[in-house]
Each structure stands twice: as structure tokens, then as C-alpha cells.
Amino acid sequence: MRDNQNTLVKLNEAGFRVNNKWLVRGVSLQVEKGKIVTLIGPNGSGKSTTAKIALGIYKKIDGSVERSTDKIGYVPQKISIDWTLPLRVNDFMVLTESISNDLIDEALSLTGVIHLKDKNLGDLSGGEFQRVLLARAISKKPELLVLDEPVQGVDFTGEIALYELIKKISDELNCGILLISHDLHTVMSATDHVVCLNGHVCCSGSPMDVAKNNEYKALFGEQASQILSRYEHKHDHIHTSEGEIKKN
Amino acid sequence: MLDDFFIRALIAGVGVAIVTGPLGCFVIWRRLSYFGDTLSHSALLGVTLAYSMEFNIAFSVFIISSLIALTLIQLQKRTNLPGDALLGLLAHSSLAVGLVVIGFLSFIRFDIMGLLFGDILAVTVDDLLIIWIGGALILLVLKLIWKPLFASTVNYELAEAEGLNPDRAKAIFTILMAAIIAISIKMVGLLLITGMLIIPAAMARNISSSPQKMVIYSIIGGLLSVILGLFSSLEFNTASGPSIIAASLFLFILSLLNIKQSIKLKN
Numbered sequence: 001m002r003d004n005q006n007t008l009v010k011l012n013e014a015g016f017r018v019n020n021k022w023l024v025r026g027v028s029l030q031v032e033k034g035k036i037v038t039l040i041g042p043n044g045s046g047k048s049t050t051a052k053i054a055l056g057i058y059k060k061i062d063g064s065v066e067r068s069t070d071k072i073g074y075v076p077q078k079i080s081i082d083w084t085l086p087l088r089v090n091d092f093m094v095l096t097e098s099i100s101n102d103l104i105d106e107a108l109s110l111t112g113v114i115h116l117k118d119k120n121l122g123d124l125s126g127g128e129f130q131r132v133l134l135a136r137a138i139s140k141k142p143e144l145l146v147l148d149e150p151v152q153g154v155d156f157t158g159e160i161a162l163y164e165l166i167k168k169i170s171d172e173l174n175c176g177i178l179l180i181s182h183d184l185h186t187v188m189s190a191t192d193h194v195v196c197l198n199g200h201v202c203c204s205g206s207p208m209d210v211a212k213n214n215e216y217k218a219l220f221g222e223q224a225s226q227i228l229s230r231y232e233h234k235h236d237h238i239h240t241s242e243g244e245i246k247k248n
Numbered sequence: 249m250l251d252d253f254f255i256r257a258l259i260a261g262v263g264v265a266i267v268t269g270p271l272g273c274f275v276i277w278r279r280l281s282y283f284g285d286t287l288s289h290s291a292l293l294g295v296t297l298a299y300s301m302e303f304n305i306a307f308s309v310f311i312i313s314s315l316i317a318l319t320l321i322q323l324q325k326r327t328n329l330p331g332d333a334l335l336g337l338l339a340h341s342s343l344a345v346g347l348v349v350i351g352f353l354s355f356i357r358f359d360i361m362g363l364l365f366g367d368i369l370a371v372t373v374d375d376l377l378i379i380w381i382g383g384a385l386i387l388l389v390l391k392l393i394w395k396p397l398f399a400s401t402v403n404y405e406l407a408e409a410e411g412l413n414p415d416r417a418k419a420i421f422t423i424l425m426a427a428i429i430a431i432s433i434k435m436v437g438l439l440l441i442t443g444m445l446i447i448p449a450a451m452a453r454n455i456s457s458s459p460q461k462m463v464i465y466s467i468i469g470g471l472l473s474v475i476l477g478l479f480s481s482l483e484f485n486t487a488s489g490p491s492i493i494a495a496s497l498f499l500f501i502l503s504l505l506n507i508k509q510s511i512k513l514k515n
Contacts, residue, residue: 055409074409081402085277086456095399096410120457146409 005068006032008144008176013063014053023049025062026200029193031144031176036167038179038187041197042219047180048077050197051146054178069144073137075130077148077180083122089132090117097140107139108132110165112158126153134162138169145169145177159183163190184220196220254482256376257368257435261474261492263379264432264444267386269467271428272449273459274421275442277401282332283320284442286339288429290316291438292346295363299356300349306378306430313426316342321422366437366489368481375434382431386424393417398459435474437489447496448473454503469499 007030015025024046031037031054039047052058053065055074081087093104108114111131116124124132134150147166151159163186170177181187187194188207195204196216203213210216275284294312298305316338323334350358362370390397393416400407400414407414429441436444448469449462456462477492484491 052405052409055405057405057408070411072410074406076403076405076409079403079406082277082279084279084453085402086453086458086462087402088458091458091460092402095402096395096407096412098395 006034008033008067008069009054009178010066011050011054011063012065014050014065015062016049016053016058016060017062022199024053024197024199027053027063027195027197028201029195029204031178033143033176034170034174035192036170036177036179036190037193037195038181038191039195039197040181040184040187040220041202045198046200047197048148051148051178051180055146067144069142071140071143073140073142073145075133075137075145075147075150077152079133081121087121088117089113089119089121089124092121092132093136093139095136099140103139103141107135110138111135111162127155127158130154131158131162134165138173141173141175143173143175145175147177148180149182150179151181151183160186166190253369253371254478256371256373257478257488258475259376260368260371260379260435261478261488262471263376263383264428264435265448265470265474266467267383267428268432268444269448269452269470270387270390270463271424272445272447272470273452273463273466274397274401275425275445276449276453280425281442281446282335282339283317284425284429284445286320286335286342287313287316287425288433288438288441289339290342290346291429291433291441292363293342293349294346294430295433295438296346296349296353299358300353304378305433306375306382309433310426310430312342313429314423317422317426321419361487362437363433364437364439364489365487366433366435366440366492368435368478368488370434379431379435382427386427386431389420390424393420397421435488436492437487440489440493443493443496444470444473447493447500451496451500451503454500469496472499 010030011027014027016023027050029037039050041047049058053061055072056065056067090104093099093107105114108117111134113128113131113135116128116132121129130151130153134147137145137147150166151162154162166177166179167190169175179191188211191207193204194207194210196202196210196219198219202215202219203210205213275281290313291309294309295305297303297312298308320334320338323329324331327334359367396407396412396414396417399412400417404414428445432441432444449466451469452462452465456465473492473496476495476498478488480486480495481488481491
């Protein structure tokens with residue numbers, strides 16, 4: 001991979017372990033301005049871990065991570081908010097950075113939840129909350145967006161609209177996006193670079209390259225390589241403790 | 249005017265309430281009430297050391313409470329004991345050691361009741377200075393760390409990911425907790441300081457819809473508790489600490505009555 005001044009975050013052979021068990025290891029990737037890099041892989045393959053390494057949430061890592069920006073917007077996969085806090089959507093929008101009311105309104109309108117601005121965060125549905133999370137991340141016009149399954153729980157039409165929005169944001173703000181998604185259809189149509197994870201990098205490259213890759217086929221099944229086909233995960237191999245792949 | 253002990257007590261109480269208001273909100277949000285208890289129990293040791301070394305009480309309590317807080321953080325990292333067990337261990341052992349030290353200091357006459365439950369008669373002009381200057385410093389620092397502290401209270405990973413350094417904010421907040429205990433010990437006494445922190449904030453939670461409102465109501469609740477408590481303490485000749493806390497409990501009960509109305513308003 002080329003290293004240039006457009007690189008926002010770069011992982012070099014990065015890995016993270018808890019109690020001597022590797023969650024993910026040997027990941028190298030970089031996100032550049034205006035590009036969307038997508039992480040795919042089965043449950044437990046280290047996608048969220050990789051995102052947290054990139055964000056610097058996990059600090060005791062193997063390898064290295066270089067970030068050249070601190071204007072970061074993050075949508076975590078799981079968020080537990082303590083309802084002992086009286087927190088409205090409006091308060092949540094300015095959580096990590098004070099932004100103008102106009103920017104708040106703009107972002108909430110883009111994700112279709114402007115009408116919830118004065119609602120208590122605890123009163124939102126899962127999908128509504130997800131839209132608020134995305135609005136918060138984009139409202140401060142970040143240079144790097146890290147989106148960990150940003151449309152989970154969002155209704156079907158909303159899902160497509162939000163993915164289009166993410167693509168649009170990437171173009172308009174010229175920001176880099178590190179996306180984690182299960183929806184291969186969307187991944188393949190909007191992504192510049194795909195990294196397929198399964199505890200390590202199985203394969204990576206342009207969506208077309210990855211779709212043709214044998215390891216990818218092994219991981220996701222033959223059907224998934226036909227880009228438009230419905231995503232169906234077949235875990236047809238196991239990882240041994242040495243990190244080798246064995247067919248079932 | 250400052251010659252009058254009651255005026256001094258009022259000024260001291262107002263100063264304490266303005267600071268415990270916002271800090272108390274964080275104690276509730278971050279679930280730190282037992283942490284507050286542990287720090288205030290350890291304050292007894294600070295007081296006895298102050299007496300034995302003829303040192304300023306507030307300063308000595310601040311040092312000891314900070315040390316206990318740092319010890320707690322280290323123990324959490326190095327042992328497999330649960331947090332509440334560690335809190336209990338530190339609270340009771342520091343209280344016990346404090347009482348043992350008192351036993352050795354038989355040449356000094358201690359007002360144990362005043363120490364445990366507060367004594368408005370004991371508030372001096374020097375204490376007022378410590379409360380108001382110390383209180384202003386606490387609020388200033390809290391304002392500086394507000395954003396990272398609040399963001400990490402809502403969600404640690406969001407704050408960390410977006411570059412707010414929540415660990416540093418947490419460490420500073422711990423020091424602020426030790427500081428508020430040090431400056432309010434004479435007013436409310438070490439057994440009841442946590443009450444002064446959490447009861448007005450709990451009252452505020454019942455009636456507020458945003459974090460800013462909760463902080464403001466918490467300060468107002470604290471001020472009312474101090475004024476009500478001190479006047480009744482004078483009237484009925486009761487210890488100042490329990491009177492203030494009882495007044496705040498009264499306000500808390502009133503706020504419960506208000507909940508039904510606010511639910512009606514919502515719908």
C-alpha cells in the first residue's frame with residue numbers, strides 16, 4: 001500500500017490480545033481521505049477490535065497504529081448508556097464537541113430524526129437511537145469516520161438511505177471512512193477497499209478482487225461472491241490454535 | 249458580622265452547597281456514592297494526623313483522602329477482589345486506624361461527635377477562607393474537565409475514540425472528591441458528607457430533564473438544605489450535619505411528589 005499525506009489512519013501488523021488470547025492479529029490497513037474501507041468477516045473475527053485499535057481505545061497493542069487526525073467521529077457497535085443521566089438528543093449531539101445549533105439540525109435532518117431533538121435518549125427505539133448515533137458522528141464534520149455496523153436495527157428502506165448518506169458524506173466532506181458491515185451487497189457497491197477478517201486478514205483489495213478470492217469464498221460461501229446475491233454466512237472451516245485454517 | 253458563629257456557619261454552608269451540587273451529580277451519574285463514603289471515612293485518619301502534627305485539618309484530610317483514592321485505584325488493578333469489597337476494606341480499616349490513633353492522642357481532647365456529625369460552632373474565619381477559595385478552585389477545575397468527564401460518563405469509548413482523554417479526567421475528578429470532603433468536613437461531619445453530595449443531586453434528578461438543569465437544581469437543593477438545616481439546628485439545638493441532611497431528605501421527598509406531575513406533563 002502506498003503511504004502518502006492523505007492517509008488518516010494506518011495500522012501496521014496490529015494485534016490485540018486479552019489474557020493471552022488473540023482477538024485479532026497481524027492487521028495492516030490504511031484509510032485515506034475520501035475513501036471507504038470496509039471490514040467484513042464472521043462474528044468474533046475481530047472487526048470491532050480492529051476498529052478500536054484504529055481509534056486508540058485499545059492501547060496495549062502489538063504492531064503499531066498511526067493516526068494523523070484527531071477530528072474523529074465514532075459510531076460504536078454496542079453502546080450502553082446509563083439512564084441515571086437525564087440526557088436529551090440535543091445534549092448527546094454536543095457530547096464530545098460543542099457544535100452550532102445549525103450543524104446539529106443539519107445532521108439530525110440528514111439521518112431523518114430532527115423531530116426527536118428534544119426527546120430523552122432513553123425514550124428512543126433502537127433504530128431511532130442508531131440514527132442519532134450516526135448524526136452525532138457526522139455533525140462535527142470529522143476527517144475520519146469509524147462506523148461499526150451503523151445501520152443495525154434500522155428499517156429496510158432506512159438502511160439503504162443511510163448507506164447512500166454515508167457514501168455522500170464521504171464524497172462531500174472528503175473524509176475517510178472505516179466501515180464495519182454485515183451487508184455484503186452494500187459493501188460491494190459503495191466501498192473502495194475491502195478487508196476480510198477472520199482473526200487475521202484473510203484477504204483484502206477492491207470489492208471485485210475480494211469477491212473472486214478463494215479465501216473469501218471459503219469464508220462467506222460461493223453465493224456471496226456473486227455480488228448481488230443475498231448474504232448467507234457458511235462457516236465451513238475452523239481455525240486451529242496455530243492460526244491455520246482447516247476445512248470441516 | 250463574621251463574629252457571629254451562625255453567620256459564619258451560613259456562609260460556610262452556602263460555599264459547600266455550591267460545590268457539592270455539581271460534584272454530587274457526577275457522584276450519582278458515575279455511581280460513586282460508596283467511593284465517597286470510603287474517602288470520607290478515611291478523613292478521620294486525616295483529622296487525627298492533623299491534630300497530632302498540629303497541621304491544618306482540611307489540608308491533612310485532603311492529602312489522606314487522595315492517598316486512599318490512589319491506593320484504591322492501585323488495588324483495583326492488582327487484585328482480583330471486587331470493587332465494593334475494596335471500598336469496604338479501605339473505608340473501615342482507615343476509620344479503625346484513625347480511631348486507634350485517637351486513642352494514642354490522649355493528651356488532646358477530641359470532640360468526636362463534632363467530627364462525625366459536623367459542628368457549626370467550630371467554623372472559624374480561616375475555615376471560611378478554605379471553603380470559599382478551595383471551593384472556587386474545585387469548581388474551576390471541574391469546569392475545565394467537564395467535557396471529557398461528562399462524555400466518558402455517558403460512554404467511555406466514545407470519549408476515548410474522539411480524543412478526550414477520559415482517564416485523566418477521572419483521575420482529576422478523584423482528587424476533586426478528596427478536596428470537597430476536606431473542605432466540608434466541619435460543616436456536615438465525616439459520616440454525612442456523602443449524603444450532602446448525593447441527596448440534593450438525587451432530588452434534582454427527580455425533577456430535571458437535562459444534565460445542566462440537574463446541576464442547577466442540585467445546587468439550589470443544597471442551598472435550601474443548608475439554610476433550612478442550619479436554622480433548625482439553631483432552633484432545636486441539634487448537630488448541624490444531621491440537620492442539613494434531614495432537610496435535604498425533606499426536599500427529596502417533596503421532589504418525589506413532583507414526579508407524578510411531571511409524568512402527566514410529558515404525556
